[in-house]
Amino acid sequence: MTSTDVTPTDVTSTDATSTDVLIVGAGPTGLTLACTLARTGAAVRIIDKSPRFHRASRGKGLNQRSRELFHDLGVGERAADSGIEHITLRKYRDGVAIADTVTFADRAPTPDSPYASGLLIPQWRTEQILRDRLAEYGVEVELGCELTGFTQDADGVVATLADGRRVSAGYLVGCDGGHSPVRKALGVAFEGRTDAEECMVIGDVRADGLDPAYWHQWFDEDAALMLCPFRDDAHWQLQAAPERDADGRPVPPSLESFQRLFDRCARIPGIQLSDPTWFSTYRINVRMADRFRVGRVFLAGDAAHVHSIAGGLGMNTGIQDAFNLGWKLALVVRGLAGPGLLDTYEQERLPVAAWTLKLTNERLRAVVEGVREPGVGTEAVMTDDITTLGVGYAWGDLAWGGPKAGERAPDAPCRNAATGETTRLFDVFAGPHFTLLGLGTDSARVLAEAGEQHADLLRTFHVDDHEGHVRHAYGLKDDALVLIRPDNHIALSTSASEAGGGDDGAVGGAEVMARLRSLGR
Known part of the structure; x- marks a missing residue:
């Protein structure tokens, strides 16, 4: 090519x-x-x-x-x-279940983050x-x-x-x-590295008789095996440290090798793995x-x-x-x-x-070190970072100023100030457009003008923040304008009253519209 x-x-x-x-x-x-x-x-x-x-x-x-x-x-x-949300990780040692941990068990949906898991x-x-x-x-x-x-x-x-x-x-x-x-x-x-020695075998198999309410994880001194269930699916994903041949090389995955690994780690009589639909060998590759x-x-x-x-x-x-x-x-x-x-x-x-790359390297080390302790499994990776809710672009050219510019735009329940209809910001944002939020009476004129001049690029929404969730999520106190990118990040946030120089908000509206007119040009 x-x-x-x-x-x-x-x-x-x-x-x-x-x-x-x-x-x-x-x-x-x-x-x-x-x-x-x-x-x-x-x-x-x-x-x-x-x-x-x-x-x-x-x-x-x-x-x-x-x-x-x-x-x-x-x-x-x-x-x-x-x-499946909030899956329970069941950890075993020497074939005995010793601990259960529910992923993100301490989290519940909030007005600004509707997905706790x-x-x-x-x-x-x-x-x-x-x-x-x-x-x-x-x-x-x-x-x-x-x-x-x-x-x-x-x-x-x-x-x-x-x-x-x-x-x-x-x-x-x-x-x-x-x-x-x-x-x-x-x-x-x-650029990066591939670790040819450190690997795992992975595949999809049936494990009839195993309780699908749990993600089963066996970590012993010299073996590791995990079986993860899926909703309305007879197949499980099996991940394991591979068997090794006489020369120390990993044995290619097969139903027979998976069964031997299961028998060795799980020690549950009567369960036969079957109907394999996918096998693979995974090597750590960081590039x-x-x-x-x-x-x-x-x-x-x-x-x-x-x-x-x-x-x-x-x-x-x-x-x-x-x-x-x-x-x-x-x-x-x-x-x-x-x-x-x-x-x-x-x-x-x-x-x-x-x-x-840096985060996943750190999380892998945490898991490898953690599973050496009885009762510890893959929950070492379940940190706030892996939600990626904190990923933003504050350093970028599209972070145009104001509170939280470049950050993820939070959700919030609110009402349409014009109709009184109850909605949520994520529903307002949904679609391939910029969204200009206006809070307070000072923002109304700007919304009308911006919506007229940029109808092909922009949706406007006059917020009735009757419960205060929008102002709280966006770090706002007074009447404000907030411009949201099509990928739901904050581009610009400004006080509607200050932007208007104390009069009608025209300067704030001009700033928003100038930014949109110059987009990428």
């Missing part, structure tokens, strides 16, 4: 079908990106070289922040109906939910479509498929995993691309960063990459923002990836 400059005539060749964005890879990252684009009306194609959709559990959890984004995409309830949900089901949503926008995953090459110039990208077809696109996004051909073609460095963009080609998810599975952040970080990039690409291809907006994707997400 090559990634070389070509002439504009190559990019606009008449034998290539065209689209705004071509996405390579139909895992959770690629599907999230496709949904964020398709719902805006942008033309998008998503291809995957696999001949069929898999049924593997793989990345098996949506964290709290990803659940918020799924709500925005309109699939939050579908995910909740397929997942993540969700255990197999990756195949997460992907199915996203594919179904994408189909509602008229877009289907194109299976059996392998990218074999692409070229780009200042005007676009031309991709070549294995069957000889060509696709012309404004932009191409590699969501094609840790071995990303797109990244390799770009010549982007993927990050030094760039997330080369010209009109972007990297997201595992194509841009891979790390320890501790904390379950791999899939979640990819989903959040896609949500960040998606709204920016959508505005640019629709002509509502300048191409400079796309520079903020790498600016914001590369530091987050670096933080994630």
Whole structure:
């Protein structure tokens, strides 16, 4: 595969079908990106070289922040109906159950954070939910479509498929995993390390007779085995330290080796593992691309960063990459923002990836050290950090000032000041638009003016904060304007009265509108 400059005539060749964005890879990252684009009306194609959709559990959890984004995409309830909250971790020593711990047991939904727990949900089901949503926008995953090459110039990208077809696109996004051909073609460095000796075997099996109310975890001096259940699914995900052969090499996973590991660790007679549908060997791989963009080609998810599975952040970080990039690409291809907006994707997400690598390394060490103590299991990873609710972009060019600029925009119950209708901010934010919140009478004129001038980019909402939850969550005391990005981060927060110079709020409105007019230009 090559990634070389070509002439504009190559990019606009008449034998290539065209689209705004071509996405390579139909895992959770690629599907999230496709949904964020398709719902805006942008033309998008998503291809995957696999001949069929898999049924593997793989990345098996949506964290709290990803659940918020799924709500925005309109699939939050579908995910909740397929997942398990607050799973109980049952720990064993020498085959005896000695301790139970409920994940995030001390958390309950709050006005600003409606999801107290993540969700255990197999990756195949997460992907199915996203594919179904994408189909509602008229877009289907194109299976059996392998990218074999692409070229780009200042005007676009031309991709070549294995069957000889060509696709012309404004932009191409590699969501094609840790071995990303797109990244390799770009010549982007993927620095880090792979630990060939430290590994685990993983797979999906039936374990009829085992109680699915628990995530069973056996940690002994010289062995480790975990079996995680899923809702309305007969299969469990098995993770274990592998058997070793006479030379100390890990034995490849198989039903027979899984049964031996289970018998050795669990010591529960009568339970036979069966019906294996997926096997894999996982080696610790910690790497990050030094760039997330080369010209009109972007990297997201595992194509841009891979790390320890501790904390379950791999899939979640990819989903959040896609949500960040998606709204920016959508505005640019629709002509509502300048191409400079796309520079903020790498600016914001590369530091987050670096933080994630560091965090997952720390959490892995905590688990390895913790399980040496009887009664301790994987709860060592269950910290506030893995919710990623605290991830923000205060350093970025889109943090335009005021309290909490760049931070995640919290939820809050409130009322529509115009209609009296009760709602929540996450429902107000849902969709591919900026949202301008106005609190207090001083904000009304600004809302009207901004809504009229930027109707294609902005929704306005006059808040009746009758219970005070909005002001509390956003750190506000007086009448205020708060501009929320399409990915539900705070862009700008200002006092409506101060912004108006003591008169009618015109200066505050001018600031908001000037920011929107100059977006990426």
